[in-house]
Amino acid sequence: MPAVVEVRGVEKDYPLGKLTVRALRGVDLTIDAGEFVSIAGPSGSGKTTLLNLIGCVDVPTQGSVSVDGQATSSLDDNGLTNLRLHKLGFIFQTFNLIGVLDVFQNVEFPLLLQGGMDKAARRARVEAIVDAVGLTPQLRQRPNELSGGQRQRVAIARALVTGPRIVLADEPTANLDSQTGANIIDLMKELNAKDGTTFIFSTHDAEVMRHANRVIRLADGLIVDDGRGAPRAEVPAPASPA
Amino acid sequence: MGVFLRIAARNIMLARRRTALLGGALALVTMLLVLLLALSAGLSDTIVRSATTLSAGHVNVSGWHKLTSRDAAPIVMDAQKIRAIVEAETPGLDYTIVRHRGWAKVVSEATSLNAGLVGINYAEEGRLMAQLQLAPTSEYKDGGDDTKVGDFSEIARPGTAILFAGQARRLEVGVGDVLTLSTETSDGQSNTGEVRVVAVAKDMGMLSNWSIFVPTQTILDIYQLKPDTAGAIMVYLKDIDRASETMDTLRDVFMRHGYGVMDHNPVPFFMKFESVAGEDWTGQKIDLTIWSDEVSFLQWVVTAVDTISFVLITVLLIIIGVGIMNTMWIAVRERTGEVGTLRAIGMSRRRVLLMFLLEALLLGFFATVVGAGLGAAIGLAVDAAAIHVPVAAVQAILMTDVLHLQVQLTDVLAAIAVFTVVTALSALAPALRAARLEPVTAIHHIG
Numbered sequence: 001m002p003a004v005v006e007v008r009g010v011e012k013d014y015p016l017g018k019l020t021v022r023a024l025r026g027v028d029l030t031i032d033a034g035e036f037v038s039i040a041g042p043s044g045s046g047k048t049t050l051l052n053l054i055g056c057v058d059v060p061t062q063g064s065v066s067v068d069g070q071a072t073s074s075l076d077d078n079g080l081t082n083l084r085l086h087k088l089g090f091i092f093q094t095f096n097l098i099g100v101l102d103v104f105q106n107v108e109f110p111l112l113l114q115g116g117m118d119k120a121a122r123r124a125r126v127e128a129i130v131d132a133v134g135l136t137p138q139l140r141q142r143p144n145e146l147s148g149g150q151r152q153r154v155a156i157a158r159a160l161v162t163g164p165r166i167v168l169a170d171e172p173t174a175n176l177d178s179q180t181g182a183n184i185i186d187l188m189k190e191l192n193a194k195d196g197t198t199f200i201f202s203t204h205d206a207e208v209m210r211h212a213n214r215v216i217r218l219a220d221g222l223i224v225d226d227g228r229g230a231p232r233a234e235v236p237a238p239a240s241p242a
Numbered sequence: 243m244g245v246f247l248r249i250a251a252r253n254i255m256l257a258r259r260r261t262a263l264l265g266g267a268l269a270l271v272t273m274l275l276v277l278l279l280a281l282s283a284g285l286s287d288t289i290v291r292s293a294t295t296l297s298a299g300h301v302n303v304s305g306w307h308k309l310t311s312r313d314a315a316p317i318v319m320d321a322q323k324i325r326a327i328v329e330a331e332t333p334g335l336d337y338t339i340v341r342h343r344g345w346a347k348v349v350s351e352a353t354s355l356n357a358g359l360v361g362i363n364y365a366e367e368g369r370l371m372a373q374l375q376l377a378p379t380s381e382y383k384d385g386g387d388d389t390k391v392g393d394f395s396e397i398a399r400p401g402t403a404i405l406f407a408g409q410a411r412r413l414e415v416g417v418g419d420v421l422t423l424s425t426e427t428s429d430g431q432s433n434t435g436e437v438r439v440v441a442v443a444k445d446m447g448m449l450s451n452w453s454i455f456v457p458t459q460t461i462l463d464i465y466q467l468k469p470d471t472a473g474a475i476m477v478y479l480k481d482i483d484r485a486s487e488t489m490d491t492l493r494d495v496f497m498r499h500g501y502g503v504m505d506h507n508p509v510p511f512f513m514k515f516e517s518v519a520g521e522d523w524t525g526q527k528i529d530l531t532i533w534s535d536e537v538s539f540l541q542w543v544v545t546a547v548d549t550i551s552f553v554l555i556t557v558l559l560i561i562i563g564v565g566i567m568n569t570m571w572i573a574v575r576e577r578t579g580e581v582g583t584l585r586a587i588g589m590s591r592r593r594v595l596l597m598f599l600l601e602a603l604l605l606g607f608f609a610t611v612v613g614a615g616l617g618a619a620i621g622l623a624v625d626a627a628a629i630h631v632p633v634a635a636v637q638a639i640l641m642t643d644v645l646h647l648q649v650q651l652t653d654v655l656a657a658i659a660v661f662t663v664v665t666a667l668s669a670l671a672p673a674l675r676a677a678r679l680e681p682v683t684a685i686h687h688i689g
Contacts, residue, residue, distance in 0.1 A: 052682050057582075057586050057681040058681075077591065081585070081591075090587055096582075099256075108245075112245050113593070
């Protein structure tokens with residue numbers, strides 16, 4: 001399978017007042033098309049930062065990120081926006097649906113941003129994807145009328161409606177109970193198997209990461225296990241208090 | 243675009259209280275603007291109507307006659323010939339009338355005042371007679387009542403006069419009383435004549451303070467003028483907006499006919515005595531003016547109303563603009579997370595900007611449409627109700643004793659357009675801030 005994500009020597013620093021926090025400290029990673037990958041690690045290990053960089057919503061301080069063969073450092077804001085619109089889908093921990101739009105309109109929204117599809121084709125596409133996530137009866141309901149699990153299903157449908165190469169999900173089950181979370185992961189896995197869409201999701205829940213075909217483990221901004229073999233980096237033990 | 247409109251409309255509806263307060267304020271200011279514009283337009287309309295009834299035609303062909311280089315008489319010689327030229331060569335002419343002008347001390351048994359004399363030919367003055375209304379005796383006599391006495395048509399008889407109520411009150415006279423007119427002829431001799439008051443008209447604002455109507459013959463007699471003279475040939479056009487253009491045409495016409503024509507001086511004839519007397523020529527010159535020149539001294543009223551309106555509306559607009567800007571800042575802050583999501587799923591900066599601007603535009607448009615509609619309705623209702631203005635000073639400024647508001651569609655549309663644009667401009671800074679948010683910062687915003 002060809003690589004859809006290539007991360008090379010990526011470092012990411014965040015200014016925090018007068019200090020600089022190093023979120024990623026030289027990450028190398030390759031993810032192939034069709035993989036169902038979990039990025040695991042404790043809070044503060046750099047999972048979200050890595051997802052943000054792959055999702056082109058942030059840029060690295062050092063190193064390079066390529067998405068579907070496109071080096072993100074060579075793109076301006078419009079280029080990155082287009083890459084996100086056409087190649088990537090996002091699922092958020094807090095669902096992040098547009099409250100004033102109903103299920104159909106939320107799912108339809110990325111298609112409207114893309115343009116070029118007539119109304120009938122758009123409707124058919126949205127209804128098919130909403131049906132795939134099992135929300136046809138809720139098609140005209142607003143997000144505040146849905147349960148957490150249903151909202152996350154809408155988010156999945158919205159992420160998939162444009163037929164992206166990669167779907168990124170940041171802690172997609174963190175705000176759901178364990179049964180609903182398991183159902184969401186099962187749904188994602190089913191869609192991955194069906195369409196071959198690459199799924200990359202972050203989690204620190206061991207139960208959730210059991211569903212992944214590959215688990216990439218992060219600790220203190222470094223990949224300690226890329227899920228393809230031996231651990232890649234030694235993480236220094238935290239210093240003992242004096 | 244449809245989905246952006248839908249999002250904008252629903253966000254407006256979501257913040258109902260905020261929308262109601264802001265939209266209500268915007269609607270109120272728009273309503274006020276429409277009413278002030280209607281007042282200004284009504285005032286202008288009244289001035290035009292009063293001016294072109296009492297003291298001027300749309301274009302005035304008057305003249306100055308100088309026996310010596312140091313005097314000046316506002317007389318047109320050979321009036322019939324000049325009138326014939328005007329009637330033959332004025333494009334878009336409706337009709338002409340001839341009036342005579344004078345200035346006299348008007349003496350009653352009780353007191354006296356100085357007033358302009360306007361010599362009229364009753365048969366030609368249908369326009370004037372349609373405008374004049376008999377004043378009830380209560381308006382000019384102590385102990386008077388609603389009875390209206392007198393007859394305007396009596397002015398066709400020699401030795402008669404029509405006064406306005408204010409003048410009659412000051413002179414302490416009524417219909418049937420006799421006044422003495424005392425004046426100076428063009429060769430410097432004093433002369434007097436008597437006139438009987440045949441009607442007292444309701445005041446028509448400031449212009450009616452200094453005009454007393456008498457028959458043409460009275461002016462000719464008291465000034466010892468030849469019959470073929472006039473004060474002015476007043477030219478009425480089918481379209482008043484062509485007055486200036488017609489005046490230029492007539493200037494060329496008279497020059498072509500060999501008349502001396504004075505340079506255009508846009509002030510009324512009675513303000514020209516000194517300047518004309520100082521000019522070094524003798525004989526006759528034609529003086530052409532348009533209606534607004536003859537009432538240019540009243541323009542300050544419209545300017546004052548417009549200035550007060552402008553200052554008031556500007557201050558209110560600034561307050562509203564700050565309110566809108568503040569509201570949009572709050573909206574952007576509240577929806578920073580949403581902006582982050584939209585940017586993440588592929589919305590461009592331009593579209594984020596558009597989304598927030600559209601929200602402000604939509605609010606501005608609907609609020610101003612409601613405000614302008616209310617303003618227009620109130621303006622029309624007030625005008626239709628012909629509300630009496632009780633204070634004489636206000637009547638003088640408004641040129642009428644009833645409140646006249648003229649609602650014009652162009653003013654209503656302009657108010658809607660200006661306020662909608664101001665609303666959008668007020669929202670520009672917050673919308674730009676929203677568009678410039680970095681997706682990663684916006685997504686993780688908590689607030």
